[in-house]
Amino acid sequence: EVHLVESGGGLVKPGGSLRLSCAASGFTFSNAWMSWVRQAPGKGLEWVGRINTNTYGGTTDYAAPVKGRFTISRDDSKNTLDLRMNSLKTEDTAVYYCTTYSITVAGGFDYWGQGTLVTVSS
Amino acid sequence: QSALTQPPSASGSPGQSVTISCTGTSSDVGGYNYVSWYQQHPGKAPKVMIYEVTKRPSGVPDRFSGSKSGNTASLTVSGLQAEDEADYYCCSYAGNNLLFGGGTKLTVL
Numbered sequence: 001e002v003h004l005v006e007s008g009g010g011l012v013k014p015g016g017s018l019r020l021s022c023a024a025s026g027f028t029f030s031n032a033w034m035s036w037v038r039q040a041p042g043k044g045l046e047w048v049g050r051i052n053t054n055t056y057g058g059t060t061d062y063a064a065p066v067k068g069r070f071t072i073s074r075d076d077s078k079n080t081l082d083l084r085m086n087s088l089k090t091e092d093t094a095v096y097y098c099t100t101y102s103i104t105v106a107g108g109f110d111y112w113g114q115g116t117l118v119t120v121s122s
Numbered sequence: 123q124s125a126l127t128q129p130p131s132a133s134g135s136p137g138q139s140v141t142i143s144c145t146g147t148s149s150d151v152g153g154y155n156y157v158s159w160y161q162q163h164p165g166k167a168p169k170v171m172i173y174e175v176t177k178r179p180s181g182v183p184d185r186f187s188g189s190k191s192g193n194t195a196s197l198t199v200s201g202l203q204a205e206d207e208a209d210y211y212c213c214s215y216a217g218n219n220l221l222f223g224g225g226t227k228l229t230v231l
Contacts, residue, residue, distance in 0.1 A: 035220075037168075037222075044125070044209075044211060044222060044223070044224045044225040045160070045162075045168065045211050045213075045222040045225070046125075046222060047213070047219075047220040047221070047222060050220070061218040061219065063219065063220075097167060097168075104179065105158065105170050105173035105174075105177075105179055106156065106173060106174050107154070107155075107156025107157075107158060107173060107174060107215045108156070108158035108170050108173040108174075108213065109158070109160070109168070109170060109213070110170060110179075112167035112168055112169070113167065114167055115167060
């Protein structure tokens, strides 16, 4: 059974930094494209970014609002996915979900973690 | 790029059918057959219901179906049941980008 468990959320001041982690199990992590999706309180879903496999160079893509501030990385030896967030803004306040991408559903987010809340406030 | 456009709400009585639209552009919905739909109950993580416009993942009831015409994709829920009451989001591939719709709250009357 696939499990994705996020951690690292919390309260941070505007301009600050935070690192989220996602522990994955139940599938071959090194073969999986991974992604982060966020949801501001009471709002809709927003794609944050994705990383492909190291076979394809481990390259990343980001949504415009976070490009240059957020960095996605992966450690296939530990089956973990990270999201490093710098220069945080109040509008980055959201639940951040770790997801798999296109494992069984082409072009879609197959499995989701339970999410971790990031609050950016002074 | 802007989010895809969905109606904020939809409703139907048990047993009826409801269709939710998702409008984009030729750069996203109209340009690729990678439209997916997600169901989200309050306080829960989203769940994929449709992918590649029309395909259902294993375990999703065949009451859920998807289609696309031009720049607009649609999700139809037939034979509405109480447990279908949830928020629904469409998502489309758009090159090196993925776009979600604003979400539709489906109410089962």
